[in-house]
Amino acid sequence: MFGICNLAIIPLRAEASDKSEIVSQILFGEHFEILEQLKQWSRIKMQYDDYEGWIDTKQFQEITESNFKQLSTDAIILNADLIEYITAPSNLLIPIPLGSSLSFLNYSEINTANFDFEGTKTSGIKPKNLLLNSAFMYLNAPYLWGGKTPFGIDCSGFTQMVYKLNGYKLLRDASQQATQGESLSFIEESEPGDLAFFDNEEGSIIHVGIIMENNYIIHASGKVRIDRLDHLGIYNSDSNKHTHKLRVIKKII
16 A cells, blocks of 8 residues: 655654654655554555654555556655645645645646645756755754754754755665765865764764855754864854764765
């Protein structure tokens, strides 16, 4: 079985319970495979990044395998505004966040509600130097574990969505993203748009941010913010201390 998100945002949970941790979010138009179904819950695997979790069975639209395959091979078309509206002939309005997927609107067998979108779209691979323009759209978004929108986002959700808006694929978690790309030896070798990863005392990757010019970094910590980056890690000017220990810098593109 297969499904698609026909709501603004669906919480993706670690377990089949409303009380369970939200590990990620599914944005409008994102599609997935249904791996297991209980009475109220469905365990799914995202097509975009293979991320798995549980969603409420009432919160998605079922699609066919052929529809799933079709969407999986189509060019990804995304909402390029902080928030826009999906409309329908019934005067229905659905607010959708930045990065929502719009590809399925072209297929009448999936778009059974006759949704329409008149906002700004983005698609295709953009030059690397435009990554930071997308990153700045999330500036001051509050930190939210599992979040992927300007209204709440975590560190790896932030990097994944910024890269996705520019046509590049990242995995969901910071530790997964750290397996991608080419490692750099020094900060001086990095370019704006490269990723910096940070670890904890046990050596596990727990944080990621996007490198800017002149040894600055934009990342989600409390909120999406800009801080200094040096060979030790992130220096927070508000607290006047290093908050994250640098592990590795990766050139993804």
